[in-house]
Amino acid sequence: MYDLIIVGGGPSGASAGRVAGSAGISTLLLEKENFPRYKPCGGALSPYALSCLDFELPESVVERDISKVRVHFRELCLERQRDYRLALLVSRKAFDNLLLDKARETGIEVHCGEKVLDCEEGEEWVEVRTSRNSYLAKFVLIAEGSEGILKYKVRPQRARRTEYDLALVSEIPEEDEVIRNRFPGMVDIHFGVAPGGYGWVFPHAGYYSVGVVGTAEHLKHPKKVMQDFLQANDFSGEFQVCSHIIPVGGIKRKTVSSRILLSGDAAGFVDAFIGEGIAYAIRSGQLAAEIVADLVLYNRKLSDLKEYESRCGQEFGNFLVSSLKLEKVMHRFPETSFKLALSREEILDKYLDEVVINRSHKDYVRWLLLNFSLAEPASRIMSMAGKNQ
Numbered sequence: 001m002y003d004l005i006i007v008g009g010g011p012s013g014a015s016a017g018r019v020a021g022s023a024g025i026s027t028l029l030l031e032k033e034n035f036p037r038y039k040p041c042g043g044a045l046s047p048y049a050l051s052c053l054d055f056e057l058p059e060s061v062v063e064r065d066i067s068k069v070r071v072h073f074r075e076l077c078l079e080r081q082r083d084y085r086l087a088l089l090v091s092r093k094a095f096d097n098l099l100l101d102k103a104r105e106t107g108i109e110v111h112c113g114e115k116v117l118d119c120e121e122g123e124e125w126v127e128v129r130t131s132r133n134s135y136l137a138k139f140v141l142i143a144e145g146s147e148g149i150l151k152y153k154v155r156p157q158r159a160r161r162t163e164y165d166l167a168l169v170s171e172i173p174e175e176d177e178v179i180r181n182r183f184p185g186m187v188d189i190h191f192g193v194a195p196g197g198y199g200w201v202f203p204h205a206g207y208y209s210v211g212v213v214g215t216a217e218h219l220k221h222p223k224k225v226m227q228d229f230l231q232a233n234d235f236s237g238e239f240q241v242c243s244h245i246i247p248v249g250g251i252k253r254k255t256v257s258s259r260i261l262l263s264g265d266a267a268g269f270v271d272a273f274i275g276e277g278i279a280y281a282i283r284s285g286q287l288a289a290e291i292v293a294d295l296v297l298y299n300r301k302l303s304d305l306k307e308y309e310s311r312c313g314q315e316f317g318n319f320l321v322s323s324l325k326l327e328k329v330m331h332r333f334p335e336t337s338f339k340l341a342l343s344r345e346e347i348l349d350k351y352l353d354e355v356v357i358n359r360s361h362k363d364y365v366r367w368l369l370l371n372f373s374l375a376e377p378a379s380r381i382m383s384m385a386g387k388n389q
Helices: 011-023 047-052 092-104 176-182 222-232 278-297 302-332 334-343 345-357 361-371 375-387
Strands: 002-007 027-031 062-066 068-073 076-081 087-090 109-112 116-121 126-130 134-142 164-173 186-191 198-203 207-215 242-247 260-262
Touching (some): 002 126, 076 334, 134 278, 164 222
Parallel strands (some): 002 027
Antiparallel strands (some): 062 087, 126 134, 186 198, 198 207
């Protein structure tokens, strides 16, 4: 009998494991892959994601330090340089492996290469069945990402195609000097290439991460969209393309039952506008482990597990709701929204200052409504978005 079983060894599960181990509760982490493993992702860590870590990232993990962004919409292009860090670019293979090692340091039990097949919730414990064995735990955290099915133990209803995005990504090798000259401390973002999303080119160490993301319902021919984007950015040749789904954040979803919790992508904790999920995976895993540790160590009531939802809501829930409203505004009126945004430098500057650094979509949208002609369509969509929450 464990106090906590964590399903998934990615950023959310590993972060939960580190907190649980540090708290001294008996913890088993189960991960279907053998680490280090490849993870298709742009690999950008926001300032908020970095602030959630209780250790400094070693230089061996950091591939690029980003303080400049170039944004495109059709024929328009705008570059902005900031005097602060916008993101760190990392290899998810190295970063995720580091987080799992940090969890192991606290003494938790980690089983890699062991896939969880099912879990059944009882009155006093949860039984977890894997490809190798069967285990019991007082609580279970499902942190297996967006494509796992165990989340339906907590939230039976399936997501509609409007409630998740589809992302395609390719890693394209290139000489470091060429990469530095083409994108010196800068990321490249292209709006208007995928419905409800964007394309990106991120400069890593010895390769580019190139990808597109868009709303699954409207991205009818994703492979063609990806090929067109590669060609438009002068990437010719045969490249491996990986795809994965991303939940649209800001939608109210159930994330806890009587003994099972969901975190990260499994819970739907993603910025709906830019698709960032790593920060919320890390923080929600930490919050889940903190709540479980409190219940175990201080014999609190089982119903107190519900505090997990309220704590996630207080810390980042309103931010994710606002990101969804901003996404609805920008992508419902792309011509008006993005042309205005790229024709006025202060709009992008304000986004970087208020949203990326201060994490306040609400203040940013309020500023837009007060200062620009986007106000009329934005007001209507904000009203509609509010009714849908």
